[in-house]
Amino acid sequence: MEETITGVFDHPPSQEYVAKFTGHINTINCMIVVDDAKEAGEAFKTTYIFTGGYDHLARCFNAETGECLAVYKGHASFIFSLKIGIRMEQAKRNNETYEEPKWYLYTGSFDTTVRRWDVSTGACVCVYALEYGDVVPRLSAGIVQLVEVHKDLVYTVTPDRVLRAWNLDDGELNWEANAHTGAITGLQLREMHETETVYEVIRTPEELYTCSTDRTVRIWEPATGEPKRVLRFDTQPIYCLCVRNDGALFVGAGSSIIYCNSETGATVRSYTSRYGAVKSVFSDGE
Known part of the structure; x- marks a missing residue:
């Protein structure tokens, strides 16, 4: 049987900070911290901070220096959620074809879309409208509150309390689940x-x-x-x-x-x- 231990947070929120990352206008809604240790090795890794805000923008910062490395611009409204996904893609060098990891940033927005961005260039490579059904006009999943990505699927949560999975290649609905009552x-x-x-x-x-x-x-x-x-x-x-x-x-x-x-x-x-x-x-x- 597991022991249950109860504690209390007695420390008030700190007013001090180690580093400050600026650039967003108004509120930052979401943030993730990612490092490239898996690809570069611990001795060469860089830690990145990705943020999304009410200014319709996502940003990438170098966590060590505070430098803003990229701005991801294209959403028509607030960004509520973001996630990094790494896909193995073919590349060519010296007439040889090989696979290399490609970093993508996925952002979910109040504008009812998910966007996929090339992390290194800041370019938007795909916009997912998140529409489904056979009748035109198709149904919209709605405001994207949460987003996750795994292999060939991107997952979204919307205010209708539905979890949906969409195909990354064509943006079509793969499955949905609505078991939560809240x-x-x-x-x-x-x-x-x-x-x-x-x-x-x-x-x-x-x-x-x-x-x-x-x-x-x-x-x-x-x-x-x-x-x-x-x-x-x-x-x-x-x-x-x-x-x-x-x-x-x-x-x-x-x-x-x-x-x-x-x-x-x-x-x-x-x-x-x-x-x-x-x-x-x-x-x-x-």
Whole structure:
């Protein structure tokens, strides 16, 4: 049986900062931190900060220097969510064809579209209108609140409480799921994870996680949308989640952070903040 430990956040929000990144006008709605250690190696990696804001723009900053490296301009309204996806694509050099990783930024907006950007050049390479149905005019999925990407699919969450998966190549709807009864407030893919024991290597497959104000976390099969399990919490509404590849799950429920097992939902630790609702949570594995 897992031990439950409860703690309290006593530290008020800090007024100090280590670095300042400027350029956006008005509110920043979303942010992700990415490093290229997988491709470049730890000794040569650069850490990047990607942001999206009310000014309809996304930006890329060098985390070490604060320099703005690229501005992604094209949305007609606010950017609510963004995600980095890496695809292996063919390239030519010295008359030889080979595969290299290509970085793309995906942004979801109030203008009801998802855009795919070339990270290095800032060029928009694809606009996904997110329309479906056989009758013209086709139905629109609506405002894109959350976005995630995996392999050949991009996932969106819209105000109608529906999770949808779209084909990256043609933008057509692949599958949709509408099991949540409250607003969907978090969306994250957990990559495949391998755990070595003395006797075997245990492989945990990829899973797609959503959380909701209906106080549940739902886990889906990424390729098909098949529901796998539901974790129910006797808490305040859930506003965010973070799942690690090793199976540790963190949810922000009201003013608390709950650290639990992603298979069973059993609580390992919980922490309560005295400074309002928890709207974002992140774990670096430590």
